[in-house]
Amino acid sequence: MRVGIGILGFGTVGGALLRKLIEENASISTKTGLEIEVEKVAVRDIGKLRSVALRDGVLTDDPMELVNDPAVQLVVEIMGGEDPAGDLVAAALRAGKPVVTANKALIAARGKELISIAEEAGVPLLFEAAVAGGIPIIRPLSETLAGEQIDRVLGIVNGTTNYILTKMTEDGAEYKTALAEAQELGYAEADPTADVSGADAAAKAAILASLAFGTWVASDRVYTEGIDRLDATDVRIASELGYVIKLLAVAENTQDGISVRVHPTFVPGDHPLAVIRGATNAVFVEGPSFHELLFAGPGAGGAPTASAVLGDVVDAARELLAGAEVAPPIRFQPGRVLEFDSVVTTWYLRLEVVDRPGVLAQVAGVFGDNEVSIKSVWQEGEDDGATLLLVTHGHAESRQRASLEGLRSLEVVRDVGAVIRVEGAGPTPNL
Ligand SMILES: NC(=O)c1ccc[n+]([C@@H]2O[C@H](COP(=O)([O-])OP(=O)(O)OC[C@H]3O[C@@H](n4cnc5c(N)ncnc54)[C@H](OP(=O)(O)O)[C@@H]3O)[C@@H](O)[C@H]2O)c1
Incomplete structure (x- = not known):
């Protein structure tokens, strides 16, 4: 069955997704029964050289034109940022088009509102790639474990900082040296603030906590400390004590309320998260029935993120084509978020x-x-x-x-x- 999609953004993730859709078109169709046709791709600079050739007329610099195009049945938002991405996602949902996004900043800031717009419109809003890139964690939390009590979620959800901490632990490197190496290798951006300050991890922690506990947690309620003041001395002392320092996202659901925090943490050497090295991400979930679950894998990068996006596209397209009533999206209950x-x-x-x-x-x-x-x-x-x-x-x-x-x-x-x-x-x- 054929489905026409529009993609907002042709950057790292967009390029990888388009390559996948074009190069693996036949195998995607065999595996899923779907013929995914790219109808429109929106970019900022239409004159830029692109890594994948598209049919004439597909590329546009007018994202709203893409959203309103009747041939676009499903919208993929991989342009990033809150604005104009948020309004474009809202417009697509209101027009009855399912939306797939990888945008953690947008979901952390406006997720509650957008999920409710999706529910009103009766179309899915899927964001598996928004947290921990290629690791399937959103669906397990919001669907597989939906009926379960979840007590705690611990996560290494920022690959840049985990890479830096691994260098500091294994090579005894100072923070600045490890950061410079991460930048040289492309693991850290020229301005690494969002990663090393913990802000990126905080947005992801807020999303994980909201899904795990069923109460919306705004990212400004996440206590956040980064790794930028970490000293090699403490990394060495941690190792001597049988511990390893990780930038941990910790979300807890206690009788008193919910708490979410991100900070450098001494993690015991025998904890499953202690062995997560380099740019790898991992999420560790604790609950009374299933005890402990560990999800680990690539947290970023074009290809892993595009794979999570494609999974959502297939899911959303199947729902759309089945014409069945969409399963109700995640419902949030009021709850107490602790100071x-x-x-x-x-x-x-x-x-x-x-x-x-x-x-x-x-x-x-x-x-x-x-x-x-x-x-x-x-x-x-x-x-x-x-x-x-x-x-x-x-x-x-x-x-x-x-x-x-x-x-x-x-x-x-x-x-x-x-x-x-x-x-x-x-x-x-x-x-
Ligand atoms: N990269 C990763 O590893 C990764 C992992 C997980 C999640 N994500 C998320 O995925 C999203 C995309 O990331 P990315 O790394 O692919 O970003 P990127 O490389 O910066 O690409 C952004 C794309 O969006 C287009 N764009 C930006 N603003 C636009 C506007 N106002 N109108 C039209 N087009 C616009 C850009 O156009 P031009 O090409 O013309 O500049 C570019 O093609 C982000 O939300 C990010 O957080 C990324």
Whole structure:
């Protein structure tokens, strides 16, 4: 059966998708029973040299013309950004056309609104490629596990930062050196801010949490810390303790409410996420019935992302051609999203202190005053100063931060070198 599609964007993902549709047309048709015909492709610069040749009249620089073209039955949005992509997606849905998008920024910002427009219009809005590129994770969360209780989702959802952290862990590289190498190899962009600040991972974490827990979480409710201030010293110490530092997206659903955060994290060496190396992404899902599920694979890149987009196109086209009523899209219930201050976390701290008797007692006193208990404490270094390393037990962030303020005001603490959250109970060093 034939279906006409329009593609908004002919960049990295668009080029890979068009190559797939043209080169593998026969095999796609054999496998799916669909003849996918590209009717229109919208770009910004129509004069640019393109990697795939298209029929005359297919390329346009008017994206709304594509959306309104009667030959376009289904719209693929792979142009990126919130504007004008959001309004184009909304217009396509309102016109009764299914939409497939890979745009995490758009879904994180306007997903709730667009999903409800799709529901009203009775057409699907699919976004498998928006989180963790080529890994099927959206469908498992929103369909396969729809009836399940999900307690936690942990994810390595940004390949650039995982590549940098892998270099720091395995080669002992400093952050800046590892970033420069990632840029040279094309894993990081010239302006890496969105990746290294954690913003990209936060948008994906918000989408994962919303689907896993059935309550919409806006991305500005995600507590976010990046890897840009990470020191090679802490990466080395983590390794010595049998841990590895990862930029983790953590979404939790507790009796008190939902919390979502992204920050560098000490991950135990025997955790399934500890072995996720390089630009690979992974999502680890925990629930009482299925216990633990791990989804891992390429989180980005033209071909893997195009493969996820094509999967959605096939799904949406089948629904469209079947003419059957579309399955209701994800429904969101109101729910409580916790302030980060009340979330319980375990901390690792590296303090630069003066080396004299009584320092430890003063440091311990600050934690005691804030009712934060210390799991382990040990010392590195000698001479005119010392490095004190501490791991706390799990406590509310507000209490941990109050301790941090107290430590900063101590005359014997020269510097708080690092604060990194810990997954699990935390290391106990063999002293
Ligand atoms: N690249 C990845 O590995 C990856 C992975 C997962 C998800 N995604 C998502 O997929 C989407 C596309 O990413 P990409 O890397 O393929 O982007 P890209 O290489 O920058 O390509 C964007 C394309 O959209 C076109 N475009 C942009 N703004 C336009 C406008 N206002 N009107 C018409 N055309 C416009 C551009 O036209 P010109 O060619 O004329 O400039 C270009 O062809 C993004 O939402 C991204 O987050 C990408």
